[in-house]
Amino acid sequence: MLKIILYSESWYEGKKVELTSACDNLGDYGMNNTVSSIKVEGEPWNVYEQADYKGASYVLHPGNYATWTAWGGENDKISSVKPAPSITLYEHANFAGKQLHLNKGCNFLGYEGMNDVVSSAKVARGDWIVYDGGNYNGESHTLTPGDYPIWTDWGGTNDRMSSVRPA
Incomplete structure (x- = not known):
């Protein structure tokens, strides 16, 4: 609880x-x-x-x-x-493969072995902004609480997430 x-x-x-x-x-x-x-x-x-x-x-x-x-x-x-805000990123669609749970921003997902491989996500709390470039640069999309079983659910490009932070 x-x-x-x-x-x-x-x-x-x-x-x-x-x-x-x-x-x-x-x-x-x-x-x-x-x-x-x-x-x-x-x-x-x-x-x-x-x-x-x-x-x-x-x-x-x-x-x-x-x-x-x-x-x-x-x-x-x-x-x-x-x-704290909460998001879990998954390597493959439908919440499969390697996963990364975050409560704060990550300016380069490569530090966690997840650069350009994220294909699904679950947002438990807070709004999150995902970027296709490191250091919160490039095309961005805002994810609100909910499940995103495939990258098209948030309007992204396949396997093109490099940084993420709470909105």
Whole structure:
């Protein structure tokens, strides 16, 4: 289950708020700039130092973050959270062959052994922009949540995906 649990004190002490969906202002829960420890369950979450998903951000993978140093941020600085975007790319049509799961952009799929071989995709969360060139260049297409069993479903050219990023 997709969940983030926020605590006002280190080591999972103090006020506790559990969320299963995005929150653009933790002040709505009395937790704005008071988060000192976090537990993440299911899938990664993005946490932001300012409301409305602004300011410095961190991707927190499933696990426990007993103190703010565990995620590399500052104490009492988290103001908004949302589930990380999620896409899975597949080497062959109909979700077959090698696969690559991403929660953040990849400026060259060759680093993952997937340059110019992607033929299908599944978008779980967020909108994604796919490019036929590296470094987010070239022809692009936006994929919204859903399944794309063959490259023609997103209007691309066969096996011509070289970079991808959240929209």
